[in-house]
Structure formats: structure tokens, C-alpha cells
Amino acid sequence: MTLGIVWFALVAVALGVYVVLDGFDFGVGILHRVVAKTDAERKTLLRSIGPVWDGNEVWLIAGAASLFLAFPTLFSTAMSGFYLPLMIVLWLLVFRGLGIELRHQSEDALWKEAWDVAFSGASLVLAFALGAALGNVVRGVSLNAEGEFFAPLWTNLLVGRHVGVLDWYTITVGLTAVSILTMHGACWIVDRTDGDLRERASSWARRTWVSTLVLVAATTGLTFIVQPNLAHNLSARPVGLLAPLLVVVALAGVRWSISRERHRRAFACSGAAIFGLLGSAAYAIFPMVLPARVAANGLSLEQAMGDPHALTVALWWWLPGMALATGYFVVLYRGLPATFRPDDPDEH
């Protein structure tokens, strides 16, 4: 069981790092066409994430593969159960990547506009989908007694026994994700650019901070309704309260840092807030890894856990490997220019 909890934490951290890192790519994508008006400004935004987006996305691959490693049953149940929405997400990830990488391949204005729309649109839907996915896991899915489910895209949009991917709860979580990732992306732009870009992004950061606050509060309240396990955990495992506490402190930190123009700190705080929210979600369902609408059918950490021998030997390479990967990322991010400007010489 301890081994299971260790892996639960490791996988959660890896996936959390993914959301924090690729999250600002999504945020930049959402804001791409509203914050950057001219071609030079759009190039600037793309240059700021160009070196890192691919590496950021690798955290998704590594996180998903680690999930597969630690919880094979969870991986196979969830991936096949969320078949349709997951495939749509995979296709959108293709478009997002193409949007970033293909725009500069031609000077044709329509070509650029098309890839701007692809990048921006895909980022928006992906941010929403990440939130909705998390909402699905927290709310629980229609697992049957054999431990299988197949989620339709929607049923009646209500949180009942037979739920689809979209209902009023998961839509709320999806909107929350869009809001906080937009804020996160705005903080990245504020930190990495200057002039008009920075100013426009800064006003977006302030606006999305307000919407994030409202939506996070709403989601928290609604979670108590759809997932009774949360109230239970509050009394049984009060230590988990640290996660929502981190959210509150970090969100306050975002606002405080924006007002004082501490750009790097605002970005760090929005990352911490996202991390805290994911931690809160994990806390709401623990010790389940995939709760069911009929509570008894839920998949618990213990049931989903892989073979102890495999998980023990995997620790020996996973931890050093991830430490090494973190090292690459330090090199990569340190190598980035502190500020990207529209009048920088073109690298392409």
C-alpha cells in the first residue's frame, strides 16, 4: 500500500508538471490572436514557446506511461472508457503542434492565419478538455460491476448514474481550466515580453484572475455535491487541506505579484495554484483512483496498482531518470532569452 501511495504521488506530480508546463502553452495559444495583433507580435509569442512546447508535451507522454506503469488496470480502463474524447484530444494535439511549427514555413498571409486559428482553437478546446477530464475523474464514471465503462460524449448533462463526458459539473471544471490556464499563459507572456504585448497580456491576467477566483470557488462548492468522498476526507485526512490552502495562497500571490510587477513570481504563483488544484482533486477522490457513480464499483488505488516487484524495481530507474530529465529542463529554460521582442532578428 505504501508503494502504491508513493507511485500515486509520483504519477500525480509528473502529470501535474505536465499541466503546469503545457498549460502555459495552451494559455499562450488561447491568447495568441487577441494579445498579439501584428505578424511580428505573433511570431514573438511563438518564439517564446517554440523551444519548450515539445519538451513540455513530453511530460504528458512520460506521465501517461508512468500511469500505465504504476496502475496498468487504471490505464486500460480509463483510456478505453474515455475512447472518443481521448481520440479527439489526440487529434487536437496534432493540430496544436502543427500550428506552432508550420506557421513560419510560408510567408503567405492566409497560411499564417489558418495556423494561428488552428493553434488558438486547439489550445482553447484542449484546455477545456483537460478540465473536463479532471472533472470526470473527480465526479466518477459509470463503471459497471465488471469494472468497465464507455463514456458517451454527453447524456442529459446531469450528474446522475449514467453520465457522459459533459455535464454541468464537468463543464464548470472545464471552464475553470480555461480560465486558469489563460491566466497562466498571460503570466508567461507578461514575464517573457515587453511593450504592448506585455501590457495587453497584463490586463488579460488581471481579468482572468477574477474569473478564475469565481470559477474555482464555484467548482469547489459543486465538488462537495458530486463527490461525497471529499467531505469524508476532510474529517478523516485533514492533512490534505494543504492542497486547497496552496491554491488560496498562490492565487493571492498571483494578484499581489501582478500589481507589484514581479512578473516571474506571478508566473510561479499561477503554476503553484494549478498544482494545488490538481492536488485538491487527487485529495477529493483518494484512496480511489477512478471513482464510480455507484460507489461500490469504483477502482481503488490498491486494486489498480501494478505488481509490487515491478513497481519497486521501476523506482530505481524512474527517480534518477526523472532527476536527469529535470536537469535537461533547467538547461533548456536557462538557455531561453529573458525577454522576446518583436524586433529580434528572425531565427527561422
Next chain:
Amino acid sequence: MDALDAHRFQFAFTIVYHYLFPQLTMGLALLIAVLKYMGLRGNVRANESARFWIKIFGVTFVMGVVTGIPMEFQFGTNWARFSSAAGGVISQTLAMEGVFAFFLESAFLWFLLFGEKRLGPKKHFGAAVLVCVGTWLSGWFIVCTNAFMQHPVGHEVLADGTIRLVSLGAFLTNPWAFVQYAHTMVGSVVTASFVMAGIGAYYALQGRDLEHARVFLKVGVTAGAIASLAVAFPTGDLQAKLVAEHQPITFAAMEGHFESEEGAGLVIVGQPNMETMTIDNPVVVPRMLSVMTHQRWASHIEGLEEFPRDQWPDHVPLLYYAYHVMVGLGTIFIALMGLAFLLMRRDRLLESRRVLWALMLAMPFPYVANTAGWMTSELGRQPWLIHEIMRTADGTSQNVSGGNALFTLLGFMGLYALLSMLYFSIVTKIIRKGVA
């Protein structure tokens, strides 16, 4: 098309399409490192050539990334029962690929693509080497995963059908994996060297970028001659012997060998006839199969008839053709690259327009040969998903209907058709623009 067919076809289609890109990037990463090294030694043209190939590499790499991500997830989406049962073993290498290979590649790719000025020649060469190591590591982990399905080691099967990892060391040093890896990676170098030589031939025929065309041809033809030989001997030969030893049914099917005999002949061409269990219109080299397999004129080779029909691969003719297409093309590759290499040594390659034409037109064929090789490997593994442990029919996601799988298969086909057009238009633009 039932659910099983839809799941199989989707995985086959997406993996074949995906592998069109890594088979170029893995080989090209090595050739770029060679060009950068020649650049470090003072060859300015080689360094400029590297710059050109890095552009092609970048576009191809992106295609590989965006088509590769769905592969990772399809283990869970379409093959849930397989993932649930074998996840404890194969997830080790899949996760290792992410942790050790993808992070390395993705972190240093940008330095390779855009960092030449900032890094200076030595560090830029270093970035090329690191990206190359990343892509080749990635190849190892995937081949190791596949090798477990071909020849499972380091595991035990529990009563409920779950497959447990017993020895990570044994799993990672699967003898099958070493041979398959060598064969696969050399095959990737064949593709990259044919592409490099082919573009060099194109420029030479056009009479443009001649200084660089010379470098492309020099590196492409040299690597192509070595790799074309090595993909047959020793790696292909060793691979065939492994199949003969551990998968005799597959071996009989791919060779088109229906009846057991002493001193079996090697079928060069001919059509397998599943009604009469013979090869129609055969061209056979007497005793050659026995010689190549066991180095003895009269050695015994078991024919397909010897084995129960429910253990035969389910597409024997397709398997046979895939294997023969691969071997046939491989033979032509040796001849073409050998000829080009001899002409180059005599400094006559640039005047031999016919050979240049052949090199240019040969570019697509290593892709065909690599694909046919993988089809041989994967069709040959049937009816097993994990050899003699789990049947392919028992590995699918039962909760995903055939209709849903077909829907997403068609979606992938449409999306990938678009990707092909984009890739083709961008790469031709880079080629037309030239090196300088």
C-alpha cells in the same frame, strides 16, 4: 469488418504511418552528426549540408512527434485487455522511452535546430550527438517492447492471466531485442542514406548546388553501401535464424514452405496457393533454405503442414509477400549502392546520369522495404499478441465497439492524408530552395 479487425487495422495503419517519419529521423540524426563532425574538421560544405539536413530533420521530427503520441495511448484505448494483463512488463520500456529518450531529444532538439550561432561549432555538434542518442535510445525501448511480444523473457504468467515482471534485467537484455534492434536501426540508416543520396543526385542532375550535392552523395552513398550490406548480413540473416529457431510456423509461412523436407529449396518468386498448399509459378534455388538456415545441404526444415492450422499466421500470403518484397528490395539496394560506390571511388558518379537517376528514383523504396519488414514481423507474430501467451483476439478493448474503432480509424486516415500533403509541400519547398 468486426471489432477485432477495426482495432488491428487502426493500430497497423497508425504505426505504419508513424514509422515513415522516425525511420528517416533516426538514420538522419546519425548522418547529421557525421556531417557536423566533418564540419568540425574544417569541411565548410559539410557544415552547410548539415544545416540543410537539420531543416528536413526538424519538419520530419515534428511529424514523428504528432503521429507518435496517439501510439502511446492506443495501448490503453484499443488494447485494454492486453494492457491490463501485460502492463506490468511492457509499461517499463514504454515509460523508460519517455523518461530517458523523449526528454533528451526534446530538450536538445531546439539547440540543434536554432542554436548554431549561439552555441558555436563544438557545442552544436554536441547537440547533434545528444539528439542522435535520444532517437536511438527511443528505438531501443520500442524494439525491446516488441521483442517481448515476439519472444517473451523475464516474466511469469499468473493463474488469472496477468503477466508479471520477474527480471527487469532479462527483459531489457532479451536476445531477440539485440538482433531486432540492429536490423531495425540499420534499416533506418538505409532510408536516411537513400534520401540523402537521392537529393544529392537530384541536385547533381539539375546542375545546381554541386558542391553540396557532392557531399550528400559522398555521405549518402558511403553510408548507403555499408547499411544496405549490413541490413542483409549479418543483421537480416541473424533475424531470420532467430525466427526459424523460435517461431518455426512463422518461418515456414514467410518462406512459403508448405511441406517438411530435407534439403529445402529457397523460394525466390511465386504465389502461395492456400487451396493446394503449394507455390504457383515458383522459382526455387534448390537446397538453399536449408543451407542458409542451418549451414547444411540436407538439414530438415519443417513445413507449414506440420503445425495445427489455428496456430498459423492468419494472412499467410500477405506475410509471404511482405517478406519477399523486403528481401527483393534489399538485394536491389545492395546492387545499386554498390555500383554507385564504385563509380564514386573512380570519381565518375557525377557524370553517370543514369545511376544518378536511379539513385533519385530509389528514394521511396527503403520506406517500402522497412514497412514490409515490420509487416513480416507483426503478421508473422499472429495469431499471437504475445507469442504463445496471449492471442491477438483476446487483447482488444471489449468496451470499444467496432463502429467506434472504425470511426476513429477513418478519422486518422483523413488527418494523416492532410499531414502527408503538408509534409510533402514543406519538404519540397526546402529542397527547391537549396542548400546555400
